[in-house]
Amino acid sequence: MANVNIGNLANAIMKDLEEYANTTADELKAAAKEIGKETAKELQKTSPKASGVYAKDWTSSVQSEKSNSISVIVHDKKYQITHLLEKGHQNRNGGRTPAIVHIAPAEEAAVDQLEKELRKRL
Structure with missing residues (x-):
């Protein structure tokens, strides 16, 4: 923060906080996308492979993205059998x-990895 007049201190602090919030949101989005892809690859390796089709179909995609949030989903194209196999x-x-x-x-590994990655980035 540069030299700031006392009358403009509140505005300068708000500007810095907004900048930090934007940086944090950008880092969160990037980390979530990366970890989503890594989780899909991990599930491709660890999923049951009776025919191999189920394991190959894991992927991640951005379900929704706003200026300060993101929702990344990891899913299998054969979603009908994921619950049957898991439970x-x-x-x-x-x-x-x-x-x-x-x-x-x-x-669980993805949640832990996201927390560690955010701590490292921020």
């Missing part, structure tokens, strides 16, 4: 298919 399900013969937990660990 297990009832079979036709009355038995149960065991859960193959692969999404929850990737989500």
Whole structure:
């Protein structure tokens, strides 16, 4: 901050705070996009591979983006079976298919990684 007249101190502080908020938002958006892509790649590696199609279809995309926020979603194009694989399900013969937990660990790792990345960047 440069030399500021006492009468303009509030305006100068507000300007600096707005600049910091914009920088923070830009860094958050960039980190969220990067970690979304990394999470999709991780899920491609760790997903069940009976046919290989399910694992290959993980991707990330920006669901919404505003001036100070972003929503990045990591999803599989075969979204209908993600819940069945992650939680297990009832079979036709009355038995149960065991859960193959692969999404929850990737989500937890992404949240931790985003927090670490933001601390490093800011």
